Amino acid sequence: MPELPEVETTRRGIATIMTGKVLQNFVVYESRMRWPIPDDLATTIAGRRVLSCGRRGKYLLINFEHGTQIVHLGMSGSLRRVPVHETRRKHDHAEWIFEEARFLLHDPRRFGAVLWHDAARGPVDKHPLLAKLGIEPFDTQFTPDYLYQRLRGRTQAIKQTLLAGDIVVGVGNIYASESLFLARINPRTAAGSLSRARCQTLTQAIQDTLHNALESGGSTLRDYVNATGEPGAYFALHSAVYEKSGQPCLLCATPIKRIIQGQRATYYCPKCQRR
Known part of the structure:
Protein backbone atom coordinates (compact mmCIF):
# COMPACT_ATOMS: atom_id res chain seq x y z
CA MET A 1 0.00 0.00 0.00
CA HIS A 127 -14.52 14.79 7.61
CA PRO A 128 -15.23 11.31 9.10
CA LEU A 129 -12.24 9.79 7.28
CA LEU A 130 -9.85 12.37 8.73
CA ALA A 131 -11.30 13.36 12.09
CA LYS A 132 -9.83 10.47 14.10
CA LEU A 133 -6.39 10.37 12.51
CA GLY A 134 -3.41 10.75 14.80
CA ILE A 135 -0.74 13.41 14.70
CA GLU A 136 1.52 13.85 11.68
CA PRO A 137 5.00 12.37 12.28
CA PHE A 138 6.75 15.64 11.39
CA ASP A 139 4.45 17.78 13.51
CA THR A 140 6.30 19.59 16.29
CA GLN A 141 3.84 18.05 18.75
CA PHE A 142 5.01 14.54 17.88
CA THR A 143 7.50 14.32 20.72
CA PRO A 144 8.86 11.42 22.82
CA ASP A 145 6.66 12.51 25.72
CA TYR A 146 3.57 12.59 23.49
CA LEU A 147 4.31 9.05 22.27
CA TYR A 148 5.02 7.81 25.79
CA GLN A 149 1.76 9.23 27.16
CA ARG A 150 -0.33 7.87 24.29
CA LEU A 151 1.16 4.38 24.64
CA ARG A 152 0.39 4.09 28.35
CA GLY A 153 -1.83 1.13 29.17
CA ARG A 154 -1.74 -0.36 25.67
CA THR A 155 -1.14 -4.09 25.65
CA GLN A 156 -1.21 -4.43 21.86
CA ALA A 157 2.10 -5.07 20.08
CA ILE A 158 3.95 -1.87 19.20
CA LYS A 159 3.95 -2.71 15.48
CA GLN A 160 0.16 -3.03 15.44
CA THR A 161 -0.21 0.11 17.54
CA LEU A 162 1.79 2.12 15.03
CA LEU A 163 -0.27 0.77 12.13
CA ALA A 164 -3.55 1.78 13.79
CA GLY A 165 -2.91 5.43 12.93
CA ASP A 166 -4.72 6.95 15.89
CA ILE A 167 -1.50 8.01 17.63
CA VAL A 168 0.66 8.92 14.65
CA VAL A 169 -0.35 8.67 10.99
CA GLY A 170 1.61 7.47 8.01
CA VAL A 171 3.70 4.76 9.67
CA GLY A 172 2.44 1.92 7.51
CA ASN A 173 3.65 -1.65 7.25
CA ILE A 174 6.95 -1.05 5.47
CA TYR A 175 8.06 1.92 7.51
CA ALA A 176 6.93 0.44 10.80
CA SER A 177 9.25 -2.53 10.32
CA GLU A 178 12.10 -0.23 9.30
CA SER A 179 11.53 2.22 12.17
CA LEU A 180 11.41 -0.52 14.78
CA PHE A 181 14.64 -1.99 13.46
CA LEU A 182 16.32 1.40 13.62
CA ALA A 183 15.07 1.79 17.20
CA ARG A 184 16.12 -1.80 18.09
CA ILE A 185 12.60 -2.61 19.35
CA ASN A 186 11.01 -6.01 18.88
CA PRO A 187 7.77 -5.56 16.90
CA ARG A 188 5.91 -7.87 19.33
CA THR A 189 6.76 -5.77 22.39
CA ALA A 190 3.68 -4.49 24.23
CA ALA A 191 3.29 -0.81 23.33
CA GLY A 192 2.58 0.25 26.90
CA SER A 193 5.81 -1.29 28.18
CA LEU A 194 8.10 1.13 26.32
CA SER A 195 10.04 3.46 28.60
CA ARG A 196 10.41 7.18 27.99
CA ALA A 197 13.94 6.55 26.72
CA ARG A 198 12.76 3.96 24.20
CA CYS A 199 9.91 6.25 23.11
CA GLN A 200 12.50 8.92 22.42
CA THR A 201 14.51 6.47 20.31
CA LEU A 202 11.39 5.32 18.46
CA THR A 203 10.16 8.85 17.78
CA GLN A 204 13.49 9.73 16.21
CA ALA A 205 13.60 6.45 14.27
CA ILE A 206 10.14 7.07 12.77
CA GLN A 207 11.07 10.58 11.69
CA ASP A 208 14.45 9.53 10.30
CA THR A 209 12.98 6.59 8.37
CA LEU A 210 10.20 8.66 6.82
CA HIS A 211 12.54 11.57 6.08
CA ASN A 212 14.98 9.28 4.26
CA ALA A 213 12.15 7.74 2.27
CA LEU A 214 10.85 11.18 1.30
CA GLU A 215 14.31 12.25 0.19
CA SER A 216 14.45 9.23 -2.12
CA GLY A 217 10.92 9.55 -3.46
CA GLY A 218 9.19 6.69 -1.67
CA SER A 219 9.56 2.94 -1.82
CA THR A 220 9.48 0.61 -4.80
CA LEU A 221 6.14 -1.01 -4.12
CA ARG A 222 5.36 -3.35 -6.97
CA ASP A 223 2.70 -1.10 -8.46
CA TYR A 224 3.73 2.26 -7.06
CA VAL A 225 4.76 5.14 -9.29
CA ASN A 226 5.03 8.80 -8.36
CA ALA A 227 3.22 11.72 -9.97
CA THR A 228 5.52 11.66 -13.01
CA GLY A 229 4.96 7.96 -13.58
CA GLU A 230 8.41 6.94 -12.33
CA PRO A 231 8.95 4.28 -9.63
CA GLY A 232 10.44 5.23 -6.29
CA ALA A 233 13.92 4.05 -5.39
CA TYR A 234 14.36 4.04 -1.63
CA PHE A 235 13.69 0.51 -0.49
CA ALA A 236 15.19 -1.09 -3.55
CA LEU A 237 18.53 0.16 -2.22
CA HIS A 238 18.21 0.97 1.45
CA SER A 239 15.72 -1.25 3.29
CA ALA A 240 17.30 -2.85 6.32
CA VAL A 241 14.74 -5.58 7.01
CA TYR A 242 11.63 -5.23 4.85
CA GLU A 243 11.23 -8.21 2.47
CA LYS A 244 14.68 -9.49 3.49
CA SER A 245 13.61 -12.64 5.27
CA GLY A 246 16.55 -15.02 5.63
CA GLN A 247 19.12 -12.45 4.57
CA PRO A 248 21.85 -11.42 7.04
CA CYS A 249 21.20 -8.44 9.28
CA LEU A 250 23.27 -5.45 8.21
CA LEU A 251 24.54 -5.06 11.79
CA CYS A 252 25.04 -8.55 13.19
CA ALA A 253 24.59 -10.96 10.23
CA THR A 254 21.76 -12.83 12.00
CA PRO A 255 19.15 -13.94 9.43
CA ILE A 256 16.20 -11.55 9.23
CA LYS A 257 12.98 -13.14 10.44
CA ARG A 258 9.50 -12.80 8.96
CA ILE A 259 6.34 -13.15 11.08
CA ILE A 260 2.68 -12.31 10.54
CA GLN A 261 0.99 -9.71 12.74
CA GLY A 262 -2.61 -8.82 12.07
CA GLN A 263 -2.43 -10.47 8.62
CA ARG A 264 0.53 -8.26 7.66
CA ALA A 265 4.13 -9.36 7.23
CA THR A 266 6.63 -8.06 9.77
CA TYR A 267 10.41 -8.24 9.33
CA TYR A 268 12.94 -7.89 12.12
CA CYS A 269 16.33 -9.05 13.42
CA PRO A 270 15.85 -11.46 16.33
CA LYS A 271 19.23 -10.48 17.79
CA CYS A 272 19.24 -6.69 17.37
CA GLN A 273 15.55 -6.49 18.31
CA ARG A 274 15.44 -8.93 21.21
CA ARG A 275 13.01 -6.85 23.27
Whole structure:
Protein backbone atom coordinates (compact mmCIF):
# COMPACT_ATOMS: atom_id res chain seq x y z
CA MET A 1 0.00 0.00 0.00
CA PRO A 2 1.30 3.51 -0.79
CA GLU A 3 2.35 4.96 2.55
CA LEU A 4 3.03 8.49 3.75
CA PRO A 5 6.27 9.05 1.76
CA GLU A 6 4.65 7.78 -1.44
CA VAL A 7 1.56 9.93 -0.91
CA GLU A 8 3.63 12.98 0.04
CA THR A 9 5.85 12.47 -3.03
CA THR A 10 2.70 12.35 -5.15
CA ARG A 11 1.36 15.47 -3.44
CA ARG A 12 4.52 17.40 -4.19
CA GLY A 13 4.39 16.27 -7.79
CA ILE A 14 0.80 17.30 -8.45
CA ALA A 15 1.08 20.51 -6.42
CA THR A 16 3.71 21.98 -8.73
CA ILE A 17 1.29 21.67 -11.65
CA MET A 18 -2.26 21.81 -10.27
CA THR A 19 -1.89 24.71 -7.83
CA GLY A 20 -3.36 27.91 -9.23
CA LYS A 21 -4.65 26.19 -12.37
CA VAL A 22 -8.25 25.91 -13.50
CA LEU A 23 -9.52 22.35 -13.77
CA GLN A 24 -11.09 22.13 -17.20
CA ASN A 25 -12.78 18.80 -16.64
CA PHE A 26 -12.93 15.86 -14.28
CA VAL A 27 -13.87 12.58 -15.97
CA VAL A 28 -14.96 9.43 -14.16
CA TYR A 29 -14.46 6.20 -16.12
CA GLU A 30 -15.24 3.84 -13.25
CA SER A 31 -17.12 5.10 -10.21
CA ARG A 32 -17.10 1.81 -8.29
CA MET A 33 -14.21 2.43 -5.92
CA ARG A 34 -14.04 1.70 -2.17
CA TRP A 35 -16.83 4.24 -1.94
CA PRO A 36 -18.62 5.31 -5.14
CA ILE A 37 -17.30 8.49 -6.72
CA PRO A 38 -20.16 11.04 -6.43
CA ASP A 39 -22.18 11.30 -9.64
CA ASP A 40 -22.16 15.09 -9.59
CA LEU A 41 -18.47 15.56 -8.76
CA ALA A 42 -17.49 16.52 -12.30
CA THR A 43 -20.00 19.36 -12.42
CA THR A 44 -19.03 20.41 -8.89
CA ILE A 45 -15.36 21.05 -9.66
CA ALA A 46 -15.04 21.52 -13.43
CA GLY A 47 -14.08 25.09 -14.27
CA ARG A 48 -12.88 25.80 -10.74
CA ARG A 49 -9.36 26.78 -9.69
CA VAL A 50 -7.19 24.54 -7.53
CA LEU A 51 -5.98 26.59 -4.56
CA SER A 52 -3.54 24.05 -3.12
CA CYS A 53 -2.72 20.36 -2.81
CA GLY A 54 -2.43 19.02 0.72
CA ARG A 55 -2.16 15.73 2.54
CA ARG A 56 -3.55 14.27 5.75
CA GLY A 57 -2.12 10.88 6.58
CA LYS A 58 -2.43 8.85 3.39
CA TYR A 59 -5.16 11.06 1.93
CA LEU A 60 -4.43 13.59 -0.82
CA LEU A 61 -6.41 16.81 -0.49
CA ILE A 62 -7.07 18.85 -3.64
CA ASN A 63 -8.39 22.14 -2.31
CA PHE A 64 -10.81 24.40 -4.14
CA GLU A 65 -12.44 27.57 -2.81
CA HIS A 66 -15.75 25.78 -2.30
CA GLY A 67 -14.46 22.47 -0.95
CA THR A 68 -11.87 19.72 -1.04
CA GLN A 69 -11.48 16.62 -3.13
CA ILE A 70 -10.28 13.73 -0.93
CA VAL A 71 -8.23 11.14 -2.82
CA HIS A 72 -6.91 7.84 -1.49
CA LEU A 73 -4.62 5.66 -3.61
CA GLY A 74 -5.88 2.39 -2.16
CA MET A 75 -3.70 -0.71 -2.01
CA SER A 76 -1.74 -0.26 -5.22
CA GLY A 77 -2.97 2.91 -6.87
CA SER A 78 -1.16 5.93 -8.26
CA LEU A 79 -2.01 9.41 -9.45
CA ARG A 80 0.31 10.29 -12.31
CA ARG A 81 0.73 12.97 -14.92
CA VAL A 82 0.48 11.73 -18.50
CA PRO A 83 1.15 13.38 -21.87
CA VAL A 84 -1.84 15.21 -23.28
CA HIS A 85 -2.39 12.68 -26.09
CA GLU A 86 -1.48 9.47 -24.23
CA THR A 87 -4.09 6.72 -24.39
CA ARG A 88 -5.82 5.87 -21.15
CA ARG A 89 -4.74 2.51 -19.73
CA LYS A 90 -6.85 -0.26 -18.25
CA HIS A 91 -7.64 0.51 -14.59
CA ASP A 92 -7.35 4.29 -15.13
CA HIS A 93 -10.59 5.20 -13.37
CA ALA A 94 -10.59 9.00 -13.10
CA GLU A 95 -8.94 11.87 -14.93
CA TRP A 96 -8.14 15.48 -14.08
CA ILE A 97 -7.78 17.61 -17.22
CA PHE A 98 -6.01 20.99 -17.17
CA GLU A 99 -5.09 23.17 -20.12
CA GLU A 100 -1.58 21.75 -20.41
CA ALA A 101 -1.67 18.67 -18.19
CA ARG A 102 -3.60 15.49 -17.51
CA PHE A 103 -3.59 13.32 -14.40
CA LEU A 104 -4.95 9.79 -14.23
CA LEU A 105 -5.87 7.77 -11.15
CA HIS A 106 -4.73 4.20 -11.72
CA ASP A 107 -6.13 1.63 -9.30
CA PRO A 108 -6.29 -2.04 -10.41
CA ARG A 109 -7.97 -3.22 -7.20
CA ARG A 110 -10.35 -0.26 -6.88
CA PHE A 111 -9.61 0.08 -3.16
CA GLY A 112 -8.95 3.80 -3.53
CA ALA A 113 -11.38 6.67 -3.22
CA VAL A 114 -12.28 10.03 -4.72
CA LEU A 115 -14.70 11.93 -2.50
CA TRP A 116 -15.87 15.50 -2.01
CA HIS A 117 -16.08 17.59 1.16
CA ASP A 118 -18.05 20.79 0.73
CA ALA A 119 -16.60 23.83 2.48
CA ALA A 120 -20.05 24.65 3.83
CA ARG A 121 -19.76 21.57 6.07
CA GLY A 122 -16.73 22.95 7.87
CA PRO A 123 -12.97 22.28 7.74
CA VAL A 124 -11.97 19.18 5.80
CA ASP A 125 -10.16 17.76 8.82
CA LYS A 126 -13.60 17.24 10.38
CA HIS A 127 -14.52 14.79 7.61
CA PRO A 128 -15.23 11.31 9.10
CA LEU A 129 -12.24 9.79 7.28
CA LEU A 130 -9.85 12.37 8.73
CA ALA A 131 -11.30 13.36 12.09
CA LYS A 132 -9.83 10.47 14.10
CA LEU A 133 -6.39 10.37 12.51
CA GLY A 134 -3.41 10.75 14.80
CA ILE A 135 -0.74 13.41 14.70
CA GLU A 136 1.52 13.85 11.68
CA PRO A 137 5.00 12.37 12.28
CA PHE A 138 6.75 15.64 11.39
CA ASP A 139 4.45 17.78 13.51
CA THR A 140 6.30 19.59 16.29
CA GLN A 141 3.84 18.05 18.75
CA PHE A 142 5.01 14.54 17.88
CA THR A 143 7.50 14.32 20.72
CA PRO A 144 8.86 11.42 22.82
CA ASP A 145 6.66 12.51 25.72
CA TYR A 146 3.57 12.59 23.49
CA LEU A 147 4.31 9.05 22.27
CA TYR A 148 5.02 7.81 25.79
CA GLN A 149 1.76 9.23 27.16
CA ARG A 150 -0.33 7.87 24.29
CA LEU A 151 1.16 4.38 24.64
CA ARG A 152 0.39 4.09 28.35
CA GLY A 153 -1.83 1.13 29.17
CA ARG A 154 -1.74 -0.36 25.67
CA THR A 155 -1.14 -4.09 25.65
CA GLN A 156 -1.21 -4.43 21.86
CA ALA A 157 2.10 -5.07 20.08
CA ILE A 158 3.95 -1.87 19.20
CA LYS A 159 3.95 -2.71 15.48
CA GLN A 160 0.16 -3.03 15.44
CA THR A 161 -0.21 0.11 17.54
CA LEU A 162 1.79 2.12 15.03
CA LEU A 163 -0.27 0.77 12.13
CA ALA A 164 -3.55 1.78 13.79
CA GLY A 165 -2.91 5.43 12.93
CA ASP A 166 -4.72 6.95 15.89
CA ILE A 167 -1.50 8.01 17.63
CA VAL A 168 0.66 8.92 14.65
CA VAL A 169 -0.35 8.67 10.99
CA GLY A 170 1.61 7.47 8.01
CA VAL A 171 3.70 4.76 9.67
CA GLY A 172 2.44 1.92 7.51
CA ASN A 173 3.65 -1.65 7.25
CA ILE A 174 6.95 -1.05 5.47
CA TYR A 175 8.06 1.92 7.51
CA ALA A 176 6.93 0.44 10.80
CA SER A 177 9.25 -2.53 10.32
CA GLU A 178 12.10 -0.23 9.30
CA SER A 179 11.53 2.22 12.17
CA LEU A 180 11.41 -0.52 14.78
CA PHE A 181 14.64 -1.99 13.46
CA LEU A 182 16.32 1.40 13.62
CA ALA A 183 15.07 1.79 17.20
CA ARG A 184 16.12 -1.80 18.09
CA ILE A 185 12.60 -2.61 19.35
CA ASN A 186 11.01 -6.01 18.88
CA PRO A 187 7.77 -5.56 16.90
CA ARG A 188 5.91 -7.87 19.33
CA THR A 189 6.76 -5.77 22.39
CA ALA A 190 3.68 -4.49 24.23
CA ALA A 191 3.29 -0.81 23.33
CA GLY A 192 2.58 0.25 26.90
CA SER A 193 5.81 -1.29 28.18
CA LEU A 194 8.10 1.13 26.32
CA SER A 195 10.04 3.46 28.60
CA ARG A 196 10.41 7.18 27.99
CA ALA A 197 13.94 6.55 26.72
CA ARG A 198 12.76 3.96 24.20
CA CYS A 199 9.91 6.25 23.11
CA GLN A 200 12.50 8.92 22.42
CA THR A 201 14.51 6.47 20.31
CA LEU A 202 11.39 5.32 18.46
CA THR A 203 10.16 8.85 17.78
CA GLN A 204 13.49 9.73 16.21
CA ALA A 205 13.60 6.45 14.27
CA ILE A 206 10.14 7.07 12.77
CA GLN A 207 11.07 10.58 11.69
CA ASP A 208 14.45 9.53 10.30
CA THR A 209 12.98 6.59 8.37
CA LEU A 210 10.20 8.66 6.82
CA HIS A 211 12.54 11.57 6.08
CA ASN A 212 14.98 9.28 4.26
CA ALA A 213 12.15 7.74 2.27
CA LEU A 214 10.85 11.18 1.30
CA GLU A 215 14.31 12.25 0.19
CA SER A 216 14.45 9.23 -2.12
CA GLY A 217 10.92 9.55 -3.46
CA GLY A 218 9.19 6.69 -1.67
CA SER A 219 9.56 2.94 -1.82
CA THR A 220 9.48 0.61 -4.80
CA LEU A 221 6.14 -1.01 -4.12
CA ARG A 222 5.36 -3.35 -6.97
CA ASP A 223 2.70 -1.10 -8.46
CA TYR A 224 3.73 2.26 -7.06
CA VAL A 225 4.76 5.14 -9.29
CA ASN A 226 5.03 8.80 -8.36
CA ALA A 227 3.22 11.72 -9.97
CA THR A 228 5.52 11.66 -13.01
CA GLY A 229 4.96 7.96 -13.58
CA GLU A 230 8.41 6.94 -12.33
CA PRO A 231 8.95 4.28 -9.63
CA GLY A 232 10.44 5.23 -6.29
CA ALA A 233 13.92 4.05 -5.39
CA TYR A 234 14.36 4.04 -1.63
CA PHE A 235 13.69 0.51 -0.49
CA ALA A 236 15.19 -1.09 -3.55
CA LEU A 237 18.53 0.16 -2.22
CA HIS A 238 18.21 0.97 1.45
CA SER A 239 15.72 -1.25 3.29
CA ALA A 240 17.30 -2.85 6.32
CA VAL A 241 14.74 -5.58 7.01
CA TYR A 242 11.63 -5.23 4.85
CA GLU A 243 11.23 -8.21 2.47
CA LYS A 244 14.68 -9.49 3.49
CA SER A 245 13.61 -12.64 5.27
CA GLY A 246 16.55 -15.02 5.63
CA GLN A 247 19.12 -12.45 4.57
CA PRO A 248 21.85 -11.42 7.04
CA CYS A 249 21.20 -8.44 9.28
CA LEU A 250 23.27 -5.45 8.21
CA LEU A 251 24.54 -5.06 11.79
CA CYS A 252 25.04 -8.55 13.19
CA ALA A 253 24.59 -10.96 10.23
CA THR A 254 21.76 -12.83 12.00
CA PRO A 255 19.15 -13.94 9.43
CA ILE A 256 16.20 -11.55 9.23
CA LYS A 257 12.98 -13.14 10.44
CA ARG A 258 9.50 -12.80 8.96
CA ILE A 259 6.34 -13.15 11.08
CA ILE A 260 2.68 -12.31 10.54
CA GLN A 261 0.99 -9.71 12.74
CA GLY A 262 -2.61 -8.82 12.07
CA GLN A 263 -2.43 -10.47 8.62
CA ARG A 264 0.53 -8.26 7.66
CA ALA A 265 4.13 -9.36 7.23
CA THR A 266 6.63 -8.06 9.77
CA TYR A 267 10.41 -8.24 9.33
CA TYR A 268 12.94 -7.89 12.12
CA CYS A 269 16.33 -9.05 13.42
CA PRO A 270 15.85 -11.46 16.33
CA LYS A 271 19.23 -10.48 17.79
CA CYS A 272 19.24 -6.69 17.37
CA GLN A 273 15.55 -6.49 18.31
CA ARG A 274 15.44 -8.93 21.21
CA ARG A 275 13.01 -6.85 23.27
